[in-house]
Amino acid sequence: MHNLTLAELVKGLQSKEFTSVELTQHFLDRIASLDPAYNAVITVTAEQALRAAAAADQRLAAGNAPDLCGVPILHKDIFCTDGVRTSCGSKMLDNFIPPYNATVVENFEQAGAVVLGKTNMDEFAMGSSNETSFFGPVKNPWATDSVPGGSSGGSAAAIAARLAPGATATDTGGSIRQPAALCGVSGIKPTYGRVSRWGMIAFASSLDQGGPMARSAEDCALLLNCMASYDDKDSTCIDREVPDYTANLNNSVKGLRIGVPQEYFSEGLHPGTEQAVRAALATLQEQGAELVAISLPNSALSVPAYYVIAPAEASANLSRFDGARYGYRCEDPKDLEDMYCRSRAEGFGEEVQRRILIGTYCLSAGYYDAYYGKAQQVRQLIQQDFVSAFENVDLIMGPTCPSPAFKFGAKGDDPVAMYLEDIYTIATNLAGLPGMSIPCGMVEDKPVGLQIIGNYFDEARILNAAHQFQQLSDWHTMAPEGIA
C-alpha cells in the first residue's frame, strides 16, 4: 500500500479496497520499523491515528466522505496540534503541548485525514540540513550519510521512505523545496497568504508559508486543495477563492512560455545538477513548451537580503520564548535576568542563537538603515525582477539547489556555505511567489530537483507543468534502496 500514490489511496479508500485502519496501521508499522534509521518522525500519535482512522472508515462507509478522508499524513512539528506536543525541533518547546490546532491542522482534520505524527525539522525551521534539530538529524533515505535538506527534512525523508503518502511542511527560504529536491519528492510552497499561518510557529513572518509535500505533483494538488484556505485569524492571509488544483493537471504544456534565468545556472552549480535540469527543460520543450532566456539581475542579492530580514523578524518572533509562561525554563534562576538569559541560552541551539544575534544586530540603533532598511529595498528590487519577468513568461524554471545532498557535517563549520544552499529558492520567498520542486534526475545516486516558480496565485499552472513532466518521467516514482 505504501507504494500507491496519495491519489491512488484516495481511490482505494473510496472504493473500499482497504480501510483507513488497515492503511493507518500499515504506515504506523513502517514508521516503527524503518524510522529508527532515518529519525524523520519526532512524535508518533498511533492511538489518535487509529481512532481517527476508525472514524474515517465510518464516514467512508456512510458515503460522501471528503477526498482526503482516511488518508494518513504527517505534520511538520511546526504546526500546533491540540493536545499533542509541538516542539518546533527545539529543546525550548520539548514540553510544549498547545491547546489549539493550527488552521492547517484543522483543515486536514475537517477533511478526515489521519495524522500519524509530527515530523522532525531544523530547530525553529532554521537550517538547510536538519542538523540543527534538538531531536537529532534526519538521515536522507537515499544515502544515510547525507543530509535530507531542511528545514522540512523530516517531512521530505518520511515521504521518500514511504512512511506516509503526504506531509505538511513550511518554507521560509526554501524549506519545502530544498529538502524535497534532496530527498527526491515533490513539494510546493504556495503564494504568501495562500495558506494560513495561524498556529504555525513563526520563524520570519513575512516569508513563512506552509505547503504540502508528497511523491507527485498530483498528490501535492490534492493536499493543497485542503491546506489552502482563507483564514480571518491570519491578517496576512488573502481572501481569495481556492481553485481545484487538480482540475487543470492534464492541460498540455504546448505554448507554455518557460523563463530560464541565466543567474540560476551560474558557477557553484553542480554540473550533474545542471545537466539534469537542462534535460528536464528539454523534455518540456519537446512537448511544445517554449524556453525563454531571462535575467533576474538582482538574484545575487537575495541571500544577503534574506539573512538580514529573516533573522530580524526571527529575533522578535522568538522573544516570547522567555521561560515565563511555557516552554523551557532554566533550573533555579536567581533573578529575572538570569531566568531570561539561561532559559534562552540553554533552550535554544547554536544556529537559532546565531540568527537571533544577527537579527538583533541588524535592527539596532545606528545599523537599522544600513541593514534592515537596505535589505527591504533589495527585496523590492528582487520582487520587481520577477514582476518584469512574468510579463514575458508563464513560469520560471531552474535548479532547486546547487548540488545533491551533502554529507553530514560537510558545512557544519561554515554557516555561509550552508546559507548558499538556498541561493535559488530564497528569492521567491522575498517576492512572495509560489515555487515548487519536483525530482528531475539523479546525480551520484542522489536525487536532483527541478524548481518551478509561478506568478502570484498561479499554483495551478505550476502543478500542471509539474504533473505533465511527471507523465513523461519516472524520477518521482523511484524509491531509495530497500524502500519500495
Added chain:
Amino acid sequence: MSWDIVIGLEIHVQLATKTKIFSGASTAYGAEPNTQACAIDLAMPGTLPVLNKQAVNYAVMFGLAIDAEIGKVSAFERKNYFYPDLPKGYQTTQLEKPIVGPGEMEIQRTDGSSKKVRIHHAHLEEDAGKSLHEGNFNSSFSGIDLNRAGTPLIEIVTEPDMYSAEEAIAFAKKIHSIVTSIGICDGEMSQGSMRFDVNVSVKPSGSDTLGTRTETKNLNSFKFMEEAIKREVARQIDVLEDGGSIVQETRLYNGETKVARSMRSKEEANDYRYFPCPDLLPVVVSDDQIAELRRNLPELPDARQARFVEQYSLSEYDAGILSSDAAMANYFEAVVTTCNNAKLAANWTMGELAARLNNQDLSMTNSPVSAEQLAGLIVRIADNSISGKMAKEVFDAIWAGEGSADEIIEARGLKQVSDSGALEQMVDEVLAANQAMVDDYINTDEAKRKKKLGGFMGQIMKASKGQANPQQVNQILASKLNELL
C-alpha cells in the same frame, strides 16, 4: 534667578472597546487575574494578531475631535524589550506612520485666558499586563496579571507647549473631557483608563534653549500629575541653582508617599529596535470611513458649552463645568428635559449631586439618584411644594433609595403649605401667642423693624413643622404687623 518651565505630555488613553486590540478577549476591568488573557494575549507559539476595527475607529474619532490630520495609511511596528508583563517580548505600536497626525487643542487657564497646545501625533498601541510585586506573593516572586495585556490604547504626544503645572492639568482635563464626550474612553482614572507621562524641563527666563528634560511616567490622577510636576520643577531648579546639571532620565512618582525616584538614565535606556510588524497589514482608513465617523462624531465639549449657554441660558462658567464631563453633561440634559428648569437642574447637578458623588467616589453614570428622580425633586422645588431646606432632606431620602420625590414628600408629610387661608390663621395664632414680641415690634424704629420679622418667622415655621411657604408667610406677616402700627 527666575526660571521658565516647559512641559510636554504623553497621555495613554485606554479605548473603550469590548475586546482587545489584537484578540477577542474581554477588556472588562477588575476580573480575576489572567482570566481575560487568551492564547494571543499570552503570546502562545503560532498565534497571530487581528486588528480590532473599533479601536481604529476610536483613534480616528479622536483625530477628528482635535481636528488633526488622519493617517490614511498607518502602520504597526514592534517595539522590542523583555519584561514579564510583555508576553511577546515586543509591544505592537506605531512609530513612523501614526494613525493621528499633528493637531492642536485650545485650553483655558483659570484666569479665563486661553492658549493653544500643539499635538505632535497620536498612535494606536497595545497595553502591557501588570506586574504585581506586593500582596501575598513571596518576596522573591512577582505575580503577572495579563488581563490588561492587549488592551487598546492611543498614546497622545504633545509638543512642549505647556509652561506651568496649571496648563498641563488644563490640557489633561481637556483631553479627558474630549475622549469621554466622544465615548472612546470611560475616563476612569482610578482604573488606569488614562495615564500620563510628563516631560519637564526648566530654563533661565527668556532663554531660547530648552533645558535637559526628565520624564516622570505613569501618573494616573490630575492631582498626582500636578504634584509630580511641581516637585520636579522645584528639584530641577534646586539642582541648577546649586550649580549642578539635570540628567536626562526616566522617573517614577509615588502619589501615596509623594516620593519621586529615578528609574533609569538615558544611558540605560533600551534600544527598542523598532521595525514594521510583519503580522499586520498597513491600516488603511478610507475617506468614506472618515466622513462617516465625522458625521457621527458626538458633540464636543466646546460645542456643548456654547449650546448650553444658548439653549439653557446658563452662564459660561456653569456651562463649562457641565460640558467638561460627558457623563455630567448627559445627566444634566436628562434632568432638564424632564423638569424644564435649567438653572435648578444645573445647580443641583453640579452642586449637591456632584459633591455627594465625589464624596462617595461614585461617578455620574452610577449615581444612586437617577436623572428622573432629581428632575422630580426640582419640579417640586420650582412649584413651591417644598422649600429649599426640605429639598435637601428629600434629596437625602432619594439617595437612600426611598423612592421618588413625590413619594417621599407624601410619606413624610413634607408638602409645603401655600394655602393663604391656612397660613393667615397660622400667623394670627403666632401673633396672638406672642404679644410681647408684637409690642416690641411696634415700638422699634421703622428702620430696624425688618430685622424683628425673623423671630416671628421662626415661630411660624416651627408651628408649621417647616412646611409653611416662607415667601408667603413673609408677606402675610408683614402686612398683618403693619396693620397693627
